[in-house]
Amino acid sequence: MPFAQDLRPSPDPAAVIDFSPEASSLAIRGLTLAYGDKPALRDLTLRIPRHRVTAFIGPSGCGKSTLLRVLNRLHDLNDEVERTGEVYLEGEEIHGPGVAVAELRRRVGMVFQAPNPFPMSIHDNVAFGLRLQGGLSKRKRDDIIEWALRSAALWDEVKDRLRASAWSLSGGQQQRLVIARTLAVGPEVLLLDEPASALDPISTLKIEELIRNLKSHLTLVLVTHNMQQAARVSDYTAFLQDGELVEYGPTDTLFTNPRLRRTENYITGRMA
Amino acid sequence: MRPVSGSRARLPRGEGPGAWLAAGSVALSLLALLALLSLLAVRGLGHFWPAPVALVVLEDGRQLAGERVREVPLPEGTGRERLYRTGNRDLDGARWAWVPVSAITAVSHPRDLVVLERRRWGEAIGRLTALESVTGERLEGEAAWAALEGRLVELAALRRARDTLRDEVILPRVRALEAGGDVDRELAIANARLRELQAAMEGGRLILATADGGQLTVPLEEVLRARRPNAMSPPDKLATWGEGVWRFLSEGPRAANTAGGVWPAIFGTVLMVMLMSVLVTPFGVLAAIYLNEVAHQGRLTRLVRIAVRNLAGVPSIVYGVFGLGVFVYGIGGTLDEWFFDATLPSPTFGTGGLLWASLTLALLTLPVVIVATEEGLARIPDQQREGALALGATRLEMLTRVVLPMATPAMLTGVILAVARAAGEVAPLMLVGVAKLAPQVPVDGDFPFLHLDRKFMHLGYHIFDAAFHGGDVQSAMPLVYATALLLVLVILVLNLTAIFLRHHLSTRHGALTRR
Numbered sequence: 001m002p003f004a005q006d007l008r009p010s011p012d013p014a015a016v017i018d019f020s021p022e023a024s025s026l027a028i029r030g031l032t033l034a035y036g037d038k039p040a041l042r043d044l045t046l047r048i049p050r051h052r053v054t055a056f057i058g059p060s061g062c063g064k065s066t067l068l069r070v071l072n073r074l075h076d077l078n079d080e081v082e083r084t085g086e087v088y089l090e091g092e093e094i095h096g097p098g099v100a101v102a103e104l105r106r107r108v109g110m111v112f113q114a115p116n117p118f119p120m121s122i123h124d125n126v127a128f129g130l131r132l133q134g135g136l137s138k139r140k141r142d143d144i145i146e147w148a149l150r151s152a153a154l155w156d157e158v159k160d161r162l163r164a165s166a167w168s169l170s171g172g173q174q175q176r177l178v179i180a181r182t183l184a185v186g187p188e189v190l191l192l193d194e195p196a197s198a199l200d201p202i203s204t205l206k207i208e209e210l211i212r213n214l215k216s217h218l219t220l221v222l223v224t225h226n227m228q229q230a231a232r233v234s235d236y237t238a239f240l241q242d243g244e245l246v247e248y249g250p251t252d253t254l255f256t257n258p259r260l261r262r263t264e265n266y267i268t269g270r271m272a
Numbered sequence: 273m274r275p276v277s278g279s280r281a282r283l284p285r286g287e288g289p290g291a292w293l294a295a296g297s298v299a300l301s302l303l304a305l306l307a308l309l310s311l312l313a314v315r316g317l318g319h320f321w322p323a324p325v326a327l328v329v330l331e332d333g334r335q336l337a338g339e340r341v342r343e344v345p346l347p348e349g350t351g352r353e354r355l356y357r358t359g360n361r362d363l364d365g366a367r368w369a370w371v372p373v374s375a376i377t378a379v380s381h382p383r384d385l386v387v388l389e390r391r392r393w394g395e396a397i398g399r400l401t402a403l404e405s406v407t408g409e410r411l412e413g414e415a416a417w418a419a420l421e422g423r424l425v426e427l428a429a430l431r432r433a434r435d436t437l438r439d440e441v442i443l444p445r446v447r448a449l450e451a452g453g454d455v456d457r458e459l460a461i462a463n464a465r466l467r468e469l470q471a472a473m474e475g476g477r478l479i480l481a482t483a484d485g486g487q488l489t490v491p492l493e494e495v496l497r498a499r500r501p502n503a504m505s506p507p508d509k510l511a512t513w514g515e516g517v518w519r520f521l522s523e524g525p526r527a528a529n530t531a532g533g534v535w536p537a538i539f540g541t542v543l544m545v546m547l548m549s550v551l552v553t554p555f556g557v558l559a560a561i562y563l564n565e566v567a568h569q570g571r572l573t574r575l576v577r578i579a580v581r582n583l584a585g586v587p588s589i590v591y592g593v594f595g596l597g598v599f600v601y602g603i604g605g606t607l608d609e610w611f612f613d614a615t616l617p618s619p620t621f622g623t624g625g626l627l628w629a630s631l632t633l634a635l636l637t638l639p640v641v642i643v644a645t646e647e648g649l650a651r652i653p654d655q656q657r658e659g660a661l662a663l664g665a666t667r668l669e670m671l672t673r674v675v676l677p678m679a680t681p682a683m684l685t686g687v688i689l690a691v692a693r694a695a696g697e698v699a700p701l702m703l704v705g706v707a708k709l710a711p712q713v714p715v716d717g718d719f720p721f722l723h724l725d726r727k728f729m730h731l732g733y734h735i736f737d738a739a740f741h742g743g744d745v746q747s748a749m750p751l752v753y754a755t756a757l758l759l760v761l762v763i764l765v766l767n768l769t770a771i772f773l774r775h776h777l778s779t780r781h782g783a784l785t786r787r
Contacts, residue, residue: 072662074658074661074662077658077661079568102664102665102666103664105661105662105663105664106663106664109662109663110658110662112655112658112659112662114653114655116653116655116656116658116659117659118656118659118660118674119677119678128660128663128665128673129663129664129665132663132664132665132669132673133664178659181663182662182663185663185664
């Protein structure tokens with residue numbers, strides 16, 4: 001574990017691990033966010049390690065999905081959102097004046113809770129992001145599509161019906177298609193917002209296996225309600241409550257030996 | 273994901289008054305629709321069937337010949353009275369005869385009674401006594417009938433040649449002349465040819481002995497068709513019927529819209545509705561996109577939305593007044609001043625016309641398109657939008673590549689509703705460009721081919737005009753029914769086209785309805 005030596009005790013009360021800037025893909029500093037006058041995130045500071053799976057857990061409404069959406073600026077869509085603090089992607093402030101939002105979102109892909117393939121063929125779904133960029137020959141594009149579908153472990157199931165409607169796939173296949181679609185544009189970071197919560201157990205296992213495989217070349221950030229899932233797939237886990245980062249550490253440590261009582265209560269299900 | 277059909281909870285059939293009431297309402301609606309359509313079909317299409325002509329002998333020895341129209345009871349049980357259509361309006365000024373049934377001594381259907389359809393004065397009914405040619409030859413009896421049929425075919429050909437010459441050679445050149453072109457020579461040649469054709473048609477007349485003993489002399493060029501209905505076999509009658517229906521659909525009106533066909537009105541209606549759709553769709557869709565996708569969803573947007581929905585309830589005549597004031601006098605008048613001042617004071621765009629009528633109806637149907645499109649946009653899950661944005665699409669790319677294709681069926685639903693409303697609308701058109709008679713359709717071979725400034729005919733207005741403004745309402749009524757039936761059919765075809773289009777698009781885009 002190349003990051004092990006970077007782990008340092010963090011200031012109380014939150015046990016925050018602080019990766020070195022070189023090892024982290026995303027760095028969040030002093031992030032506070034409110035919907036109108038309703039606060040959602042309070043002064044979050046954390047780094048997310050490159051090519052690892054980081055899970056955000058916490059009760060509903062704790063702000064974990066909001067945090068995820070800040071990372072690729074989807075919160076821009078809501079005019080009521082007020083934000084202070086910074087988010088750095090590979091050392092660059094993502095809210096900076098020179099940053100093109102579309103370019104940022106290509107670098108930081110996102111997969112949502114319910115599968116949301118577009119009403120097009122399987123092929124066109126994966127080609128969607130590539131066509132937006134343009135400048136690719138059809139042949140090159142088809143190669144990328146095949147690579148993306150293979151990476152998402154979907155190729156063997158759909159290679160004979162790429163022209164079929166994406167909506168004819170099962171829920172699990174749709175979710176993997178959405179992942180393939182995101183992979184095709186070549187992101188550095190993949191945000192997953194409860195990607196398996198709408199799926200059956202077998203599809204869930206497939207998605208989890210996929211997440212483990214993808215971290216060889218991607219930084220993954222996973223929001224989940226499912227404690228077992230966080231334990232199974234993530235390398236690091238952050239526990240959020242009421243918009244605050246309560247505890248952040250290696251998944252094994254956090255689940256077996258949490259530093260704080262609040263964390264322990266939550267992961268053992270004793271929270272009111 | 274797909275709702276299984278039949279899984280919905282249903283009212284138990286045959287149990288309780290609720291189910292009966294609901295089923296009864298459906299049955300009643302269907303019956304009303306069926307009654308409407310069959311009335312229109314029977315009255316309208318029956319008109320073209322060659323009815324037998326009766327020769328009626330009355331107590332006092334008078335005779336009359338005519339088609340029996342109907343029989344009604346007289347007041348206070350004093351017997352019944354029959355209405356005959358006797359034609360021959362030029363002889364006695366009447367075209368109809370009411371006869372008390374008690375006064376009839378004999379009714380027969382002689383095979384040699386002839387019904388003439390004429391260009392003026394309506395029908396003539398009687399026995400053909402003689403046919404005189406231009407050289408003074410005189411034919412009588414069966415020979416006259418055989419010669420008449422041949423001559424009528426020749427005349428029809430000549431008439432067609434004349435109309436073609438007038439519409440396709442002379443009229444365009446007259447317009448060119450008005451515009452300052454040098455076409456005098458061509459025009460002179462064409463006019464000479466026209467006079468030749470006219471001369472070839474003239475001469476020759478037929479003499480008809482009417483049932484009441486009178487004599488009617490009819491110049492042959494006035495006669496459009498002649499038939500002996502009592503001598504016709506059923507297949508002959510069917511052929512005559514089909515021909516009559518076809519002429520109704522393909523010819524222009526005659527005799528102040530109380531006879532002839534409705535082709536210019538069909539063409540005008542369809543063209544106007546299509547123009548209206550082309551105008552209303554982009555505006556409506558853009559407005560809906562703005563309201564749903566761009567505008568800040570605050571109080572103002574809600575207010576605008578309510579206002580748009582309420583616009584749909586404004587009476588159509590109000591839109592007509594608006595169109596007259598703003599489009600015709602305002603914009604049209606200004607256009608005339610700027611571009612057509614050579615022809616002033618006779619207006620070009622400063623009077624009602626196809627463009628202004630289409631624009632007025634587009635305005636009238638705009639709320640329908642906006643509301644339907646907005647509903648379609650609102651049905652698209654935000655996840656689809658976010659999915660596109662998360663792949664690096666700009667808002668514009670998200671709209672054009674994901675949202676709009678998914679909202680297309682809803683847009684087309686809006687257009688279907690707009691077409692259904694616009695095609696049946698008459699009141700505003702009377703103010704902004706419909707004409708009682710405009711036999712020239714607004715599309716022809718002259719530049720710019722589509723004449724947006726011309727007045728046009730409309731089936732709805734044609735019904736109104738034939739039913740209330742003709743001199744002879746009795747004889748126009750069957751055409752009113754037929755035109756009404758046609759209007760229903762035209763709207764049906766326009767709607768089916770749009771529905772077909774929507775189905776085609778929704779299978780291509782995999783519509784939301786498939787979820």
